[in-house]
Amino acid sequence: MESTKEKLKLAFYWAASCGGCEISLLEIGERILKVVEVADLVFCPCLVDTKYKDIEVMPDGALDVTFINGAIRSSENEHVAKLLRKKSKVLISYGSCACDGGIPSLANLFTLKDIKQHAYHETDSTDNPQRVEPRVKHTENGYELVLPELWNTVRKLNDIVRVDYYIPGCAPAAETTWNAIEQLLTGALPPLGNVIGAGKKAVCEECPYTKKDERITEFHRPHLFRADGEQCLLEQGLVCLGAATRSGCGAQCLQCGMPCRGCYGALPDVEDMGAKMISAIGSLVASNDEEEVKAVMGQIEDPAGTLYRFTLANSLLVRRKSDG
Amino acid sequence: MGNRVTIDPITRLEGHGKIEIFLKDDGSVDNVFFQVPELRGFEKFAEGRPVEELPRITSRICGVCPEAHSTASAKACDAVYGVTLPPTAAKLRELQYSVFYVGDHTTHFYALGGPDFVMGPDAPPALRNIIGVIGKVGLELGREVIRTRMEAHEIAGMLGGKRVHPVNLIPGGMSKGLVKPDEHKRVLEITERFVEFAKHTMKIFNDIVLANKDYVDLILSDPYQLAINNMGLVDANNKVNFYDGKVRVTGVDGKELFKYSPNEYLNFVAERVEPWSYLKFPYLKQIGWKGFVEGPGTSVYRATPLSRLNASDGMATPLAQAEYERMYSTLGGKPVNSTLATHWARCVEIMYAAERAYELARDTDITGPDYRVIPTATPKEGIGIVEAPRGTLTHHYVTDEKGIVVRANLIVGTTNNNAPICMSIKKAAQGVIKAGKDITEPMLNKVEMAFRAYDPCFGCATHSLPGQMPLVVNLRNADGTLIRSLSRL
Amino acid sequence: MSETVTQAHAAKETCPGGAFEPRIIGFLCWWCSYTGADLAGTSRIKYSPNVEVIRVMCSGRVDPTFVLHALAGGADGVLIAGCHPGDCHYINGNMKTAARFPLLMKLLKQYGIEEARVQMEWVSASEGEKFAQVVDKITEDVRKLGPLNWNSVVSE
Numbered sequence: 001m002e003s004t005k006e007k008l009k010l011a012f013y014w015a016a017s018c019g020g021c022e023i024s025l026l027e028i029g030e031r032i033l034k035v036v037e038v039a040d041l042v043f044c045p046c047l048v049d050t051k052y053k054d055i056e057v058m059p060d061g062a063l064d065v066t067f068i069n070g071a072i073r074s075s076e077n078e079h080v081a082k083l084l085r086k087k088s089k090v091l092i093s094y095g096s097c098a099c100d101g102g103i104p105s106l107a108n109l110f111t112l113k114d115i116k117q118h119a120y121h122e123t124d125s126t127d128n129p130q131r132v133e134p135r136v137k138h139t140e141n142g143y144e145l146v147l148p149e150l151w152n153t154v155r156k157l158n159d160i161v162r163v164d165y166y167i168p169g170c171a172p173a174a175e176t177t178w179n180a181i182e183q184l185l186t187g188a189l190p191p192l193g194n195v196i197g198a199g200k201k202a203v204c205e206e207c208p209y210t211k212k213d214e215r216i217t218e219f220h221r222p223h224l225f226r227a228d229g230e231q232c233l234l235e236q237g238l239v240c241l242g243a244a245t246r247s248g249c250g251a252q253c254l255q256c257g258m259p260c261r262g263c264y265g266a267l268p269d270v271e272d273m274g275a276k277m278i279s280a281i282g283s284l285v286a287s288n289d290e291e292e293v294k295a296v297m298g299q300i301e302d303p304a305g306t307l308y309r310f311t312l313a314n315s316l317l318v319r320r321k322s323d324g
Numbered sequence: 325m326g327n328r329v330t331i332d333p334i335t336r337l338e339g340h341g342k343i344e345i346f347l348k349d350d351g352s353v354d355n356v357f358f359q360v361p362e363l364r365g366f367e368k369f370a371e372g373r374p375v376e377e378l379p380r381i382t383s384r385i386c387g388v389c390p391e392a393h394s395t396a397s398a399k400a401c402d403a404v405y406g407v408t409l410p411p412t413a414a415k416l417r418e419l420q421y422s423v424f425y426v427g428d429h430t431t432h433f434y435a436l437g438g439p440d441f442v443m444g445p446d447a448p449p450a451l452r453n454i455i456g457v458i459g460k461v462g463l464e465l466g467r468e469v470i471r472t473r474m475e476a477h478e479i480a481g482m483l484g485g486k487r488v489h490p491v492n493l494i495p496g497g498m499s500k501g502l503v504k505p506d507e508h509k510r511v512l513e514i515t516e517r518f519v520e521f522a523k524h525t526m527k528i529f530n531d532i533v534l535a536n537k538d539y540v541d542l543i544l545s546d547p548y549q550l551a552i553n554n555m556g557l558v559d560a561n562n563k564v565n566f567y568d569g570k571v572r573v574t575g576v577d578g579k580e581l582f583k584y585s586p587n588e589y590l591n592f593v594a595e596r597v598e599p600w601s602y603l604k605f606p607y608l609k610q611i612g613w614k615g616f617v618e619g620p621g622t623s624v625y626r627a628t629p630l631s632r633l634n635a636s637d638g639m640a641t642p643l644a645q646a647e648y649e650r651m652y653s654t655l656g657g658k659p660v661n662s663t664l665a666t667h668w669a670r671c672v673e674i675m676y677a678a679e680r681a682y683e684l685a686r687d688t689d690i691t692g693p694d695y696r697v698i699p700t701a702t703p704k705e706g707i708g709i710v711e712a713p714r715g716t717l718t719h720h721y722v723t724d725e726k727g728i729v730v731r732a733n734l735i736v737g738t739t740n741n742n743a744p745i746c747m748s749i750k751k752a753a754q755g756v757i758k759a760g761k762d763i764t765e766p767m768l769n770k771v772e773m774a775f776r777a778y779d780p781c782f783g784c785a786t787h788s789l790p791g792q793m794p795l796v797v798n799l800r801n802a803d804g805t806l807i808r809s810l811s812r813l
Numbered sequence: 814m815s816e817t818v819t820q821a822h823a824a825k826e827t828c829p830g831g832a833f834e835p836r837i838i839g840f841l842c843w844w845c846s847y848t849g850a851d852l853a854g855t856s857r858i859k860y861s862p863n864v865e866v867i868r869v870m871c872s873g874r875v876d877p878t879f880v881l882h883a884l885a886g887g888a889d890g891v892l893i894a895g896c897h898p899g900d901c902h903y904i905n906g907n908m909k910t911a912a913r914f915p916l917l918m919k920l921l922k923q924y925g926i927e928e929a930r931v932q933m934e935w936v937s938a939s940e941g942e943k944f945a946q947v948v949d950k951i952t953e954d955v956r957k958l959g960p961l962n963w964n965s966v967v968s969e
Binding site for chain 2: 018019026027030046047048051074076105109115118120124127128131133134138141143147173182222223224252255256258304309
């Protein structure tokens with residue numbers, strides 16, 4: 001009698017996500033057929049029709065590997081993350097939002113109150129004279145309707161549940177995803193809590209531009225400046241986060257003539273990505289004159305939104321303090 | 325209060341949503357609510373960002389249609405700086421955009437909404453997905469589908485740097501051109517094949533959907549009709565254009581109601597807030613909110629592939645035009661109000677996008693060196709509109725004199741369709757769930773089919789952020805007439 | 814150095830009626846500002862005990878991470894002190910500090926942290942008086958602003 005190996009049960013869930021991670025999974029191309037050979041996609045609202053109730057009735061640990069992408073910013077995100085942690089043997093934080101908070105964590109520069117005020121009352125096209133706002137519990141003509149509660153602060157996945165491995169990127173590049181999947185399928189994994197699929201050095205290692213070891217004399221904004229196509233963008237005066245960002249993406253943005261914005265997150269053992277970038281930039285400015293140095297550094301706009309573009313929820317300060 | 329059935333989460337779409345179906349005691353449908361449970365706040369956290377960063381930030385509203393946001397954003401940035409793009413830049417933008425459309429519509433047809441037709445709405449859930457579809461249409465076509473997607477993404481990566489979330493769209497043009505001969509050759513090869521693939525997809529639709537009487541009856545059945553206004557971007561000849569043009573709105577009778585250029589959008593579209601969904605409800609401002617109603621005089625409008633075709637006078641490329649004519653002659657003329665016919669319109673658009681991409685790939689300007697200009701004017705304010713696959717997409721930015729955003733407003737593809745989706749789901753539920761009958765899983769799937777036709781992208785729709793607050797209490801008497809409205813600020 | 818710490822502890826114990834006493838972390842470079850602080854001590858200059866000193870070889874050693882760590886960890890303010898431009902023992906270490914500081918301050922403003930909480934000063938080895946004045950100033954500036962209490966910000 002032939003024994004058939006049971007297929008792995010996979011889940012792929014999105015919290016406060018854009019769906020890009022789901023698409024990125026398909027970027028591994030035909031290699032997905034190798035995955036389909038050994039695994040069943042049991043829960044993935046984007047692609048298959050399983051519902052929450054189907055997950056709730058599963059025994060704990062029934063799912064072999066679960067990938068969660070998206071930031072945690074509502075009671076629903078939190079609830080499903082905790083549910084999936086219970087039902088999964090291995091839980092993977094997939095993509096920038098789950099790992100670091102991602103773009104949605106830029107909302108941490110504002111309060112929920114400000115954001116709601118803008119969306120429901122201030123935007124130019126909103127017409128809301130009765131000052132209606134969505135409510136967590138609402139009764140409409142006798143029907144009781146509920147919505148998840150939104151949190152003031154956007155969180156990353158490991159703020160809410162224990163995470164076993166991290167796959168970074170917005171979205172993770174095909175090679176990153178495939179390297180990680182291969183490790184999972186073969187069991188060639190590092191200790192729990194590590195990043196998989198990506199590199200350990202900075203994006204500079206993968207960057208096509210030449211480092212001439214020149215100091216920065218002036219900063220430019222990318223749309224107002226033509227880089228020469230040869231030299232390191234940072235040296236030419238474009239703020240590029242490559243020096244503070246983990247490699248693995250193949251420096252795709254650089255290949256396209258655009259400076260890195262740090263979507264693979266910080267390098268190993270770094271607590272705060274933006275702080276490291278400030279440190280790096282500060283070391284590279286050419287001047288021994290205090291006033292001149294101050295003026296050059298003053299040309300950099302929006303450090304919170306640029307140096308922490310993807311990692312605000314994973315910064316030391318996490319969010320802006322509300323005024324008053 | 326009676327029984328309720330909850331569908332949570334809705335599936336085979338982008339984003340989050342749930343459907344609450346309230347039943348009367350006899351088991352028939354009393355009311356249905358479609359609720360969007362998520363919000364992220366892009367309109368607010370755009371404030372303080374350098375405007376040139378918005379194409380890369382707003383693309384994260386949606387990872388399925390990042391090109392849509394990046395392109396609308398770049399157009400808004402162009403307008404903020406008052407730049408006119410050189411021909412190569414504008415054509416490259418439209419090429420990138422058309423290629424994206426081929427990939428995106430293909431994904432929807434085969435993986436998201438299409439499985440309901442290809443596998444049948446009553447097929448078991450385990451088969452109602454892309455794997456089931458490949459099993460049914462055969463491995464060869466299945467491979468072609470995968471190949472088309474991969475090749476669309478190959479071009480996306482070539483032009484945009486990354487396959488998901490392009491980085492090349494900047495104020496004034498593109499950061500990279502199509503100047504390398506081997507890249508251009510590849511684009512020509514791929515886009516030529518897209519046209520063939522579009523023909524195969526049309527054939528699949530004909531053979532599997534249109535040749536099946538049950539499906540055709542389903543498409544034409546009453547629960548899936550919705551007679552409301554239609555919106556879409558059109559060129560100077562009123563032909564569908566995804567990248568540029570004016571927004572045209574046609575009424576329930578098919579006649580033009582409004583046509584506006586991007587700068588005028590605020591005179592024509594307004595957004596309403598309801599307490600039971602985080603998503604706002606756009607409507608036609610000049611008519612004023614009339615409620616979730618269809619028929620003449622409604623202010624609710626759709627912005628979908630079907631709406632684009634309804635709102636236009638045809639397609640700008642020959643094969644797509646022939647399909648456009650065939651669709652309307654089969655379904656009895658314009659406008660077509662059958663929500664499920666959106667899938668057909670989507671196939672027509674795949675044809676147009678493929679032809680347009682191939683046309684642009686062969687244009688002599690496309691490999692030129694002028695793929696960007698450096699803006700010189702003082703930045704101020706700008707509005708950019710494109711057709712996202714899911715509907716008309718508007719980005720509106722106001723900046724300070726350094727080009728740092730001080731205010732942003734976004735009306736996103738799927739958001740346009742919020743009210744129509746609510747109405748379509750309710751009608752489908754009422755049509756499918758009957759008094760005295762047990763509710764089966766296939767019936768619930770038929771309810772979901774009503775929204776899947778819209779190819780909704782709730783990541784897009786939920787760009788803004790709300791919270792809880794005061795209350796509007798509407799006192800109605802037994803027949804629903806509003807007696808009094810109380811609100812607490 | 815030990816005198817400063819003893820003073821800090823003593824001040825905490827005699828703090829009247831629970832009034833807010835700012836907790837400020839001070840990063841002092843060894844060659845200039847730490848020596849200047851020592852001079853303040855040996856000169857018996859009286860000044861606020863609220864700065865808890867961490868000695869570094871050079872102000873250029875101050876990674877902005879340290880500042881954020883201090884603030885996130887409960888400090889109400891941070892002082893960075895180094896050699897005057899041109900006097901750095903490592904030639905231009907302090908120029909790195911001078912470059913990082915304005916960008917760090919711009920960042921902190923975006924986080925809603927008041928400018929006066931984080932200050933940078935040049936203090937030479939012979940400037941005992943100046944050191945005392947610098948400490949008094951930052952202490953009073955922060956006292957006026959009140960506790961930062963960053964923990965409560967994050968749990969909002």
